[in-house]
Amino acid sequence: MTQAITVENLTKSYGSGEDALAVLENLSFGVDDGEFVALLGPSGCGKTTILKLLAGIGNDYQGSIRVHDDPITGPSGDVAMVFQQYALLPWKTVVDNVALPLVLQGKEGTAARTAAVDWLTRVGLDGFEASYPEELSGGMKQRVGLARALAADPDVLLMDEPFGALDYQTKSELQTKLLELWETEAKTILYITHDLEEALYLADRVLLLSCRPTSITREIAVPFDRPRRSRRVEIEGSAEFQELKRILRSELGLST
Numbered sequence: 001m002t003q004a005i006t007v008e009n010l011t012k013s014y015g016s017g018e019d020a021l022a023v024l025e026n027l028s029f030g031v032d033d034g035e036f037v038a039l040l041g042p043s044g045c046g047k048t049t050i051l052k053l054l055a056g057i058g059n060d061y062q063g064s065i066r067v068h069d070d071p072i073t074g075p076s077g078d079v080a081m082v083f084q085q086y087a088l089l090p091w092k093t094v095v096d097n098v099a100l101p102l103v104l105q106g107k108e109g110t111a112a113r114t115a116a117v118d119w120l121t122r123v124g125l126d127g128f129e130a131s132y133p134e135e136l137s138g139g140m141k142q143r144v145g146l147a148r149a150l151a152a153d154p155d156v157l158l159m160d161e162p163f164g165a166l167d168y169q170t171k172s173e174l175q176t177k178l179l180e181l182w183e184t185e186a187k188t189i190l191y192i193t194h195d196l197e198e199a200l201y202l203a204d205r206v207l208l209l210s211c212r213p214t215s216i217t218r219e220i221a222v223p224f225d226r227p228r229r230s231r232r233v234e235i236e237g238s239a240e241f242q243e244l245k246r247i248l249r250s251e252l253g254l255s256t
């Protein structure tokens with residue numbers, strides 16, 4: 001298995017001198033091609049910082065970050081990010097939001113819009129092409145965010161608590177949609193969450209992070225067979241799931 005993401009001795013501080021805040025110190029990990037890895041850790045430990053550096057946002061760090069062995073030196077078409085707060089352009093229609101990365105990649109406008117319409121159908125938003133983001137619910141906005149990220153056909157999807165702001169039912173629907181897309185598109189996903197059950201339902205592997213400066217304190221291989229979409233209740237009701245949840249809670253210092 002080749003490695004999609006390789007992070008070696010990543011060290012990052014914000015500020016300088018006495019006021020410097022050491023966030024990452026010699027952090028190393030890898031994510032295999034096509035793997036789904038969840039990052040869990042205390043608030044403020046540096047999870048978003050890791051994703052931003054992988055997305056090529058900021059190059060003020062030490063160590064090495066590579067995607068398919070290419071050093072990350074800035075934003076790249078190989079990597080797309082999905083944010084909790086959607087980050088859609090409010091003055092553009094839904095279809096134009098999704099088409100934007102394709103246009104930026106040099107695709108001609110009509111072809112980009114045709115591809116965007118196709119992606120909107122795949123995320124369950126056909127009929128909303130001409131709507132504006134403000135006309136959509138949170139779950140629908142995040143479907144647009146997913147379509148936009150996938151339309152650019154990146155190898156790696158970085159997802160920063162993408163469903164954290166959604167109600168339980170919408171979150172469940174989107175988790176299942178994400179698994180379906182991950183299975184058909186064979187993307188590599190690095191996924192930040194605070195939700196232990198979500199991490200265990202979605203991921204192949206969970207990396208637990210310590211407080212700042214952050215390091216990986218434990219790695220858990222999630223044993224449930226795929227596909228999981230039709231077996232969620234069975235998986236979450238299993239003794240193994242409950243035991244893994246207990247281990248995660250205890251590692252994170254949460255009351256059990």
Ligand SMILES: Nc1ncnc2c1ncn2[C@@H]1O[C@H](COP(=O)(O)OP(=O)(O)OP(=O)(O)O)[C@@H](O)[C@H]1O
Pocket residue numbers: 014015021023041042043044045046047048049050
């Ligand atoms: N641009 C910045 N300038 C200064 N400090 C920053 C900046 N971005 C993040 N920080 C600080 O770095 C630390 C790590 O932030 P980061 O957002 O990476 O953590 P996180 O684990 O994603 O947090 P949360 O789980 O609460 O979203 C925090 O203390 C934060 O205040």
